[in-house]
Amino acid sequence: MGYLRFPSMAALLFCFCVAVALMPEFAEGRTRHYTFNIKYHNVTRLCSTRRIISVNGKLPGPRLVAREGDQVLIKVVNRIKENVTIHWHGIRQLRSGWADGPAYITQCPIQSGQSYIYNFTITGQRGTLLYHAHISWLRATLYGPIIILPRRNESYPFVKPYKQIPIILGEWFKADPEAVISQALQTGAGPNVSDAYTLNGLPGPTYNCSSNDVFKLKVKPGKTYLLRLINAALNDELFISIANHSLTVVDVDASYVKPFNTDILLIAPGQTTNVLLTTKPNFPNATFLILTSPYFTGAGTLDNTTAAGILEYENPLSSTSTPSPIKTLPLLKPSLPPINATKFVNVTQFVQNLASKYRSLASTKFPANVPKQWTGSFSSP
Ligand SMILES: *[C@@H]1O[C@H](CO)[C@@H](O)[C@H](O)[C@H]1NC(C)=O
Ligand SMILES: *[C@@H]1O[C@H](CO)[C@@H](O)[C@H](O)[C@H]1NC(C)=O
Ligand SMILES: *[C@@H]1O[C@H](CO)[C@@H](O)[C@H](O)[C@H]1NC(C)=O
Ligand SMILES: *[C@@H]1O[C@H](CO)[C@@H](O)[C@H](O)[C@H]1NC(C)=O
Ligand SMILES: *[C@@H]1O[C@H](CO)[C@@H](O)[C@H](O)[C@H]1NC(C)=O
Ligand SMILES: *[C@@H]1O[C@H](CO)[C@@H](O)[C@H](O)[C@H]1NC(C)=O
Ligand SMILES: *[C@@H]1O[C@H](CO)[C@@H](O)[C@H](O)[C@H]1NC(C)=O
Numbered sequence: 001m002g003y004l005r006f007p008s009m010a011a012l013l014f015c016f017c018v019a020v021a022l023m024p025e026f027a028e029g030r031t032r033h034y035t036f037n038i039k040y041h042n043v044t045r046l047c048s049t050r051r052i053i054s055v056n057g058k059l060p061g062p063r064l065v066a067r068e069g070d071q072v073l074i075k076v077v078n079r080i081k082e083n084v085t086i087h088w089h090g091i092r093q094l095r096s097g098w099a100d101g102p103a104y105i106t107q108c109p110i111q112s113g114q115s116y117i118y119n120f121t122i123t124g125q126r127g128t129l130l131y132h133a134h135i136s137w138l139r140a141t142l143y144g145p146i147i148i149l150p151r152r153n154e155s156y157p158f159v160k161p162y163k164q165i166p167i168i169l170g171e172w173f174k175a176d177p178e179a180v181i182s183q184a185l186q187t188g189a190g191p192n193v194s195d196a197y198t199l200n201g202l203p204g205p206t207y208n209c210s211s212n213d214v215f216k217l218k219v220k221p222g223k224t225y226l227l228r229l230i231n232a233a234l235n236d237e238l239f240i241s242i243a244n245h246s247l248t249v250v251d252v253d254a255s256y257v258k259p260f261n262t263d264i265l266l267i268a269p270g271q272t273t274n275v276l277l278t279t280k281p282n283f284p285n286a287t288f289l290i291l292t293s294p295y296f297t298g299a300g301t302l303d304n305t306t307a308a309g310i311l312e313y314e315n316p317l318s319s320t321s322t323p324s325p326i327k328t329l330p331l332l333k334p335s336l337p338p339i340n341a342t343k344f345v346n347v348t349q350f351v352q353n354l355a356s357k358y359r360s361l362a363s364t365k366f367p368a369n370v371p372k373q374w375t376g377s378f379s380s381p
């Protein structure tokens, strides 16, 4: 019978190895594979259609999801005529600088018809970041979210969200952004400004000919949502606020922070913020605008428009045969500071006050590893 026992032991051992390999607790991190096809696709906004450059024909591009500790391999295939690179904005790139993406800084661009595999491991970061093109102005439409979940064996240092929703702020140009930057470089004048801001690629009802291109944040009462806010605009700092709802900031640029509440946020281009949105306990008989508009105190021109999305509660009556009365509900509006805010509030003060609220979580698990003593010297060694 001994000859029978051997194969069954081998089978058992094999099963054990497979089981161990599949048990996430035993794995340091897994490898995630993505293929990003950089292609043209036509998009209509503000009643005009334009060819844009994006990832896999999507605006915003697909979500790149990984856990802290995972290795990510993204094969970027250039199917357009322009040179392209992708920058993984905020990823620390420890010993993988050649995967960072800025064209002519860490790599030559990926030329038409060629591909390149970006290879990096996410170390010591969890939260939200963004990826975008890093050559010329291709980032105007080539951008998307990077979602870094905690390690499989770890939880959030805040209430587990019911759902997670990325909201990416962007800019929309009716003209080809490549023509805009090329004209500016030729004339030396400031580039033409964008025609609209967008939430997840949609300008919303504050613009002409845009009432059907509205981002809707659909929620249920009494739940906590994690909004992953990203500013993917080319250059503009943006305020964002949701009528009658306060936001709890929990993570900034893929680092946990001490939670604080605010009605208005200011997000710089390339910056990301995770916030908790706790919905009202009961259907509120109202819908709520989500507004975003720029903060600007410099000289020069700027797109000073305001984009809008809508926070909509699932109607408890919608399951019955009565038609949804969402359209007849009042639409409440948040108030945002005006662009330079001389009268309304002291924006400098608002911005400084907001900035002073950002504190490292500094818990035992997530300590603030900053040197508290300086033992070096400023003279050369
Ligand atoms: C975009 O629209 C133009 C003009 O209608 C058309 O020639 C082109 O093939 C379209 N491009 C794509 C990628 O669909
Ligand atoms: C694309 O990149 C290659 C290599 O850096 C360069 O020689 C070429 O001029 C670039 N093409 C354009 C259109 O910029
Ligand atoms: C990714 O980088 C790691 C670490 O440098 C290396 O071991 C691995 O072979 C690379 N994988 C690919 C597919 O390039
Ligand atoms: C999760 O796993 C990582 C890596 O193995 C380890 O460093 C960390 O302490 C673990 N966390 C918990 C909460 O067990
Ligand atoms: C920039 O704006 C000016 C003035 O409106 C216009 O004449 C020009 O065509 C625009 N440039 C581009 C590249 O759209
Ligand atoms: C919207 O269209 C109206 C009528 O054509 C025009 O008066 C108004 O200036 C436009 N508004 C914007 C923001 O373009
Ligand atoms: C929204 O906020 C306004 C101003 O604080 C308040 O008067 C109103 O009752 C609120 N409405 C809802 C539905 O929360």
Ligand SMILES: *[C@@H]1O[C@H](CO)[C@@H](O)[C@H](O)[C@H]1NC(C)=O
Residues within 6 Å of the ligand: 282, 283, 284, 285
């Ligand atoms: C919303 O309207 C319904 C029907 O009129 C009412 O029963 C409910 O109490 C209202 N809810 C709130 C939060 O005002």
Ligand SMILES: *[C@@H]1O[C@H](CO)[C@@H](O)[C@H](O)[C@H]1NC(C)=O
Residues within 6 Å of the ligand: 301, 304
């Ligand atoms: C926005 O800028 C335009 C042109 O610079 C100006 O005419 C307009 O008054 C500004 N609108 C607001 C709301 O500040």
Ligand SMILES: *[C@@H]1O[C@H](CO)[C@@H](O)[C@H](O)[C@H]1NC(C)=O
Residues within 6 Å of the ligand: 297, 340, 341, 342
């Ligand atoms: C704010 O904007 C107004 C109107 O454009 C301008 O008159 C004022 O000088 C600006 N204030 C500051 C502090 O930039």
Ligand SMILES: *[C@@H]1O[C@H](CO)[C@@H](O)[C@H](O)[C@H]1NC(C)=O
Residues within 6 Å of the ligand: 346, 348, 349, 352
């Ligand atoms: C705005 O706030 C700053 C910083 O607190 C202060 O120095 C400045 O005097 C304030 N300006 C106005 C017009 O209140």
